[in-house]
Amino acid sequence: MSALATPHAAPLLRESFIELPARERARSLLDAGSFRELLGPFDRIESPWLPLQGVVCQADDGCVIARGTIDGEPAVVAAIESAFQGGSIGEVSGSKIAAALELALRDCERGKIVRPVVLFETGGVRLQEANLGLAVIAEIQAAIVALRRHVPVVGVIAGMVGCFGGMSLAAALCSYLVMTRQGRLGMNGPEVIEQEAGIDELDASDRRRVWQLIGGEQRVASSLADQLVDDDAQAVRAAVQSAFGQGVPAAHRSEQVDTFLQRLARIDPASVTPASMREAFSEQFAHSQPRKEQA
Amino acid sequence: MEHLTFDYPAQRAVTTRAHVGVVGSGDLEVLLSPAADSGTNSGTNAAAMTAHVVVRTSVDGYGHIWKSVLDRFFTRYDGAAQIEINDFGATPGVVALRLAEAVEAAEQGDDA
Numbered sequence: 199m200s201a202l203a204t205p206h207a208a209p210l211l212r213e214s215f216i217e218l219p220a221r222e223r224a225r226s227l228l229d230a231g232s233f234r235e236l237l238g239p240f241d242r243i244e245s246p247w248l249p250l251q252g253v254v255c256q257a258d259d260g261c262v263i264a265r266g267t268i269d270g271e272p273a274v275v276a277a278i279e280s281a282f283q284g285g286s287i288g289e290v291s292g293s294k295i296a297a298a299l300e301l302a303l304r305d306c307e308r309g310k311i312v313r314p315v316v317l318f319e320t321g322g323v324r325l326q327e328a329n330l331g332l333a334v335i336a337e338i339q340a341a342i343v344a345l346r347r348h349v350p351v352v353g354v355i356a357g358m359v360g361c362f363g364g365m366s367l368a369a370a371l372c373s374y375l376v377m378t379r380q381g382r383l384g385m386n387g388p389e390v391i392e393q394e395a396g397i398d399e400l401d402a403s404d405r406r407r408v409w410q411l412i413g414g415e416q417r418v419a420s421s422l423a424d425q426l427v428d429d430d431a432q433a434v435r436a437a438v439q440s441a442f443g444q445g446v447p448a449a450h451r452s453e454q455v456d457t458f459l460q461r462l463a464r465i466d467p468a469s470v471t472p473a474s475m476r477e478a479f480s481e482q483f484a485h486s487q488p489r490k491e492q493a
Numbered sequence: 494m495e496h497l498t499f500d501y502p503a504q505r506a507v508t509t510r511a512h513v514g515v516v517g518s519g520d521l522e523v524l525l526s527p528a529a530d531s532g533t534n535s536g537t538n539a540a541a542m543t544a545h546v547v548v549r550t551s552v553d554g555y556g557h558i559w560k561s562v563l564d565r566f567f568t569r570y571d572g573a574a575q576i577e578i579n580d581f582g583a584t585p586g587v588v589a590l591r592l593a594e595a596v597e598a599a600e601q602g603d604d605a
Contacts, residue, residue, distance in 0.1 A: 219515055238512070239512045239522070239524055240510060240512065240524065240526065249494065252494045252551075253494065253551070254494055254516055254549050254550065254551045254579050254580060254581055255516070255549070255579060256515065256516040256522055256579060257512070257522060257524055257577070257579065260516075279515060279517075281515045281516075281517030281518070281520065282515055282516050282517055283516075
């Protein structure tokens with residue numbers, strides 16, 4: 199693997215991936231010098247809805263689409279900027295992701311494989327754009343399902359926002375999910391659970407508990423994500439490369455309905471703990487076909 | 494949300510562009526690009542050159558602070574740039590740093 203040609207003069211033991219903004223995350227995953235942004239900030243495709251509600255726009259609507267190569271193969275990376283509106287998916291930012299995946303699909307259907315990577319860092323739909331955001335998340339999900347027949351769709355959840363709401367379903371549809379310990383994956387965020395189900399159900403301020411339930415380590419241990427990596431740009435890059443190296447899985451997680459129903463049946467909601475969840479969902483307990491990769 | 498515009502005299506044309514920052518809490522985004530009317534006179538008529546600043550900020554009522562920060566910035570910067578700022582509650586110090594960062598990025602020709 200070639201070394202990253204970053205302009206840092208000082209030797210760094212580790213470059214944090216979490217601390218990188220979306221554009222630099224995308225750049226760090228692509229082969230050095232291959233980064234080329236589509237619909238960048240100077241194209242000024244902003245949300246038409248936020249100013250009407252007194253919210254300042256970002257020139258790229260918090261979503262970076264970059265073409266380049268990964269391990270020398272053509273690739274497209276969609277990176278969500280968590281600092282802008284919590285990485286929420288608006289009409290424009292979501293459409294950028296959906297269109298990038300649909301263009302990759304068109305290339306794949308013509309026999310030109312494009313490796314798609316989505317960097318999930320999102321609380322889900324942008325509430326100010328409500329139904330338009332939801333509609334476009336459906337488009338993203340449809341594109342992932344269509345695309346993963348041709349090429350693995352790789353998702354990365356690095357943190358610190360995590361991946362929630364409709365976009366957690368999009369992440370679950372990916373062929374491979376790479377997570378850090380800091381990353382979180384779940385349908386409802388802990389604050390929402392506490393608000394709706396009460397503090398007896400979950401104390402959202404109990405960070406240790408929250409990460410035990412939905413953190414990257416737990417998600418990988420219970421086979422809902424594939425690779426656990428350190429918060430290290432090189433490690434994330436290597437994990438993404440190796441995911442593509444594995445090829446399209448014989449059966450995607452979302453196609454293994456019976457397997458997951460059996461695992462769910464082993465869970466007693468009254469007594470479930472993070473440890474019993476891991477035990478029930480770990481791969482060796484799977485009775486039906488294990489998840490094998492195509493050669 | 495408030496929309497502010499400022500004009501400053503400039504001495505030289507700007508040929509590159511730069512984008513820095515993010516519209517996150519306490520931060521801002523700066524888009525620096527050549528002013529639309531710069532370069533048309535090839536720098537021969539420097540007196541006609543102007544830098545334009547457009548600020549969109551989430552915090553209302555601080556127009557005089559923006560003017561102070563920009564006045565100080567333009568004592569040291571003479572490029573005929575179009576500067577667009579999308580602000581999400583950045584302090585004057587952060588604004589000054591982001592402006593300096595944008596200039597540095599533009600002078601390096603980093604327009605990615």
